[in-house]
Amino acid sequence: MASTTLEFIGPYRLLNVIHTGQQSKIWQAMHDGKQQMFGVKTLTGKSRQNKEQLAYLKWEAGVGQKLNHPRIIKIHEFGIDRGNPYLALEWFPGPNMKQRLRDGFEKIAYLAPKIIEQAAEGVSHLNEQGWVHRDLKPENFLIADDGRVKLIDFALAVRSRRGLGKLLARKTKKVQGTHSYISPEQIRGQALDVRADVYSFGCTIFHFLVGHPPFTGGSANELLNKHLKATPPALIGGDENITPAFSDLIRRTMAKDPAGRPQSMADFLVEFRMHRVFTRMPRPPQKMPDKQPG
Numbered sequence: 001m002a003s004t005t006l007e008f009i010g011p012y013r014l015l016n017v018i019h020t021g022q023q024s025k026i027w028q029a030m031h032d033g034k035q036q037m038f039g040v041k042t043l044t045g046k047s048r049q050n051k052e053q054l055a056y057l058k059w060e061a062g063v064g065q066k067l068n069h070p071r072i073i074k075i076h077e078f079g080i081d082r083g084n085p086y087l088a089l090e091w092f093p094g095p096n097m098k099q100r101l102r103d104g105f106e107k108i109a110y111l112a113p114k115i116i117e118q119a120a121e122g123v124s125h126l127n128e129q130g131w132v133h134r135d136l137k138p139e140n141f142l143i144a145d146d147g148r149v150k151l152i153d154f155a156l157a158v159r160s161r162r163g164l165g166k167l168l169a170r171k172t173k174k175v176q177g178t179h180s181y182i183s184p185e186q187i188r189g190q191a192l193d194v195r196a197d198v199y200s201f202g203c204t205i206f207h208f209l210v211g212h213p214p215f216t217g218g219s220a221n222e223l224l225n226k227h228l229k230a231t232p233p234a235l236i237g238g239d240e241n242i243t244p245a246f247s248d249l250i251r252r253t254m255a256k257d258p259a260g261r262p263q264s265m266a267d268f269l270v271e272f273r274m275h276r277v278f279t280r281m282p283r284p285p286q287k288m289p290d291k292q293p294g
Contacts, residue, residue: 010081012040012088019096021139023047024057028091038076039089048084056155057085063154067129071122073142073150092150097138097208105211109282111147116205117272122151123201124265127194131157134192136200137181138207161191179220180213184228184256195258198265202232202253209277210238214254228256241282245275 007014012029018039019026024047029040047053057078064075064087074090097115100108108115119141126133133140134156142150156176177186183199185192206214214233217223232254236247249271255261262268 008081009040009042009084009086010079010088012038012086014040019099020044023050023053026089029088031088037091039073039091041087041089043085054085057087059157060153060155061087063131063157067126067154069122069125071118071149071151072125073152075154089152090150092142092144094142094144094148094150096152097141097143097204100143101138101208101211105208106282107285108143108147110284112209112282113277114147115141115143115149115208116277117269118147118149119151119205120201120265120269120272122149123197124269126151126154126157127160127197127265130160132160132192132194133157133197133200134177134186135181136197136204137178138204141204158192160193162193175224179223179227180207180215182224182227183258185258187224187227193258194264195261198253198261198263198268199255199258201265201268202250202261205250206233206235206238206254209235209242241278241280243276243279246272246277249275 009029011031011033013032014027014029016028017025018028023043025042025044027040027042029038030036031038041057043050043053043057061075061078064073068074073092076088076090078085078087080086095103122141123133123136131154133151133154135153140151140153142152175182175187175189177183177200181200181203183192183196185196203214215223215226215230217226232251234247235242235250236244249262249268253261253268262271
């Protein structure tokens with residue numbers, strides 16, 4: 001963690017920056033009155049005066065405060081202090097999935113089935129409350145050292161559309177979502193249901209297990225076109241220790257036609273719990289023995 005000059009926002013004393021994104025930072029912070037640790041999300045630079053970014057932060061607060069599940073980060077409050085908007089979050093001591101991969105997948109490979117299951121449980125609960133996350137990716141899953149998972153970032157979440165509401169919904173022109181994990185129907189601007197998250201979850205787990213997203217491209221258009229047309233690669237091709245049954249399940253999450261995917265994250269979990277992820281379960285890394293005083 002990078003230290004920073006001591007300062008406050010609202011009642012929160014900012015201690016350390018734990019993650020920096022394009023428009024925001026996440027801090028470890030202390031509420032001195034409650035003597036309790038929190039995570040605090042702040043907007044950075046020009047984003048603090050950007051009406052769209054402020055709207056996203058308020059929206060994230062509105063969605064997150066309605067969610068109560070052990071696999072989803074708890075949002076406590078939205079506030080503005082001296083022109084600085086912020087979110088106060090449950091403190092969770094774990095970097096995100098992408099940071100874990102940078103540190104070496106082999107260090108957490110033995111926890112992978114637990115991580116996948118808990119990540120799916122968080123998304124399933126969000127979907128069951130009527131929301132589509134729209135931005136599932138490795139950065140949006142926090143992972144503790146023991147494999148516990150929290151789903152974060154609800155800025156792009158939208159209500160799931162069904163039946164007549166889906167038929168009457170207008171197409172959107174702006175492509176929203178991270179391009180490496182985005183569903184074909186998001187690219188087309190169609191009304192979304194929970195199967196869009198099933199697709200993005202599959203892309204995320206593919207990246208988690210083999211170290212890179214399922215599709216890459218030399219340009220944004222090339223990458224998006226692969227999501228629309230290219231055959232999903234097989235997990236087992238990136239790691240022969242992955243079972244064919246689990247490889248097939250992840251391949252089906254990335255079906256171009258939503259009808260070809262598991263129809264919900266709950267359905268995914270039912271299938272997931274029927275199969276092993278690995279043929280040979282990875283072992284925990286050996287701890288180096290403490291040096292004896294000479």
